[in-house]
Amino acid sequence: MASNRHLSRIIAFQTLYEQEFIAKKVPGHESESQKTLEEILERNYQEFAKALEGREFIDQLVWGIRDNKDKIDTIIVPAAPEWPIEQIAMVDLIILRMGIFELLFAKEVPPKVAINEAVELSKAFGGQNSSKFVNGVLGTVYRASDVYNPDDDKKREKK
Numbered sequence: 001m002a003s004n005r006h007l008s009r010i011i012a013f014q015t016l017y018e019q020e021f022i023a024k025k026v027p028g029h030e031s032e033s034q035k036t037l038e039e040i041l042e043r044n045y046q047e048f049a050k051a052l053e054g055r056e057f058i059d060q061l062v063w064g065i066r067d068n069k070d071k072i073d074t075i076i077v078p079a080a081p082e083w084p085i086e087q088i089a090m091v092d093l094i095i096l097r098m099g100i101f102e103l104l105f106a107k108e109v110p111p112k113v114a115i116n117e118a119v120e121l122s123k124a125f126g127g128q129n130s131s132k133f134v135n136g137v138l139g140t141v142y143r144a145s146d147v148y149n150p151d152d153d154k155k156r157e158k159k
Helices: 002-025 030-051 056-079 090-106 111-125 130-143 150-158
Strands: none
Touching: 002 030, 002 056, 002 090, 002 111, 030 056, 056 090, 056 130, 090 111, 090 130, 111 130
């Protein structure tokens, strides 16, 4: 199941990245962008369908991030004050949106898992410093959130 979720996150990432790339190329065509997102998601799902047990988690990520994109972006801004949102690499921005969605909106996985999965995606798809950036921003968001558990930091200090 864990590897299935990891693959689901990769599919969601690829879908959101492709849609964002298209939206940047064709600004002002929101209805086309919406249709495109559905088409991209379906195509990506079909490509990996045999390796998956279902698409519920992928749908939850893609549509949840799409529906909460503006809220998520307002969370990123104070957590990365030296990086205006339009200057964050698209790969890193999408991974941050995914991590924040899982941390604060979906809340299905433990925070450490959500952060770790985002860091792993940034290692696989991002630049040289992406994983450090993603880890730092998500750590800041987590510690400022209502899901933060200070005992998690104490456990880390003991190790």
